[in-house]
Amino acid sequence: MKYTACLPSPLGWLHITASDLGVERIDMKDEGTAHQADHFIIHECVRQLNEYFDGTRENFTVPIHLQGTHFQLNVWEELMKIPFAKTYCYEDIARRLGDVKVIRAAATANGRNPVPIIVPCHRVIGKNGTLTGYSGGLHRKKWLLDFELRLIAPELIK
Secondary structure (H helix, E strand, O other): OEEEEEEEEOEEEEEEEEEEEEEEEEEEEOOOOEOOOOOHHHHHHHHHHHHHOOOOOOOOOOEEEEOOOHHHHHHHHHHOOOOOOOOEEEHOOOOHOHHHHHHHHHHHHHOOOOOOOOOOOHHHOOOOOOOOOOOHHHHHHHHHHHHHHHHHHHHHHH
16 A cells, blocks of 8 residues: 655655555655655654754665665665765766766666655766756755755855
């Protein structure tokens, strides 16, 4: 069975889908209507996202249920190892996977991450430091990166 919530956030509306196994999707939209299914995973996800946006949570522990290819799951696992407020480039992810030649495939898998924020694909940028694609839009990616940096080093954000 699927459970849903729609949560207002500084990024717009977060549409959350979960099953009994964990959070399966988070979609960022400009519109929504607040609601929350009465399910422990939905409650926990909403609580942890609110703590993140309040600046009191850096890592998520809510169960997630990712569905993808073996390669995608490996990429998403590497994304979850990126420290709060740090950035890696796609080449870093490919190297962590053991083969720099998979850089394009790693970038594609990064872009297909169904659980942004919790699986922090926003922390992956271009090798030259530029912001690259983000499913929620580059304005949201920039906001997330600036938000995290402001929490740990406010003097660096103008």
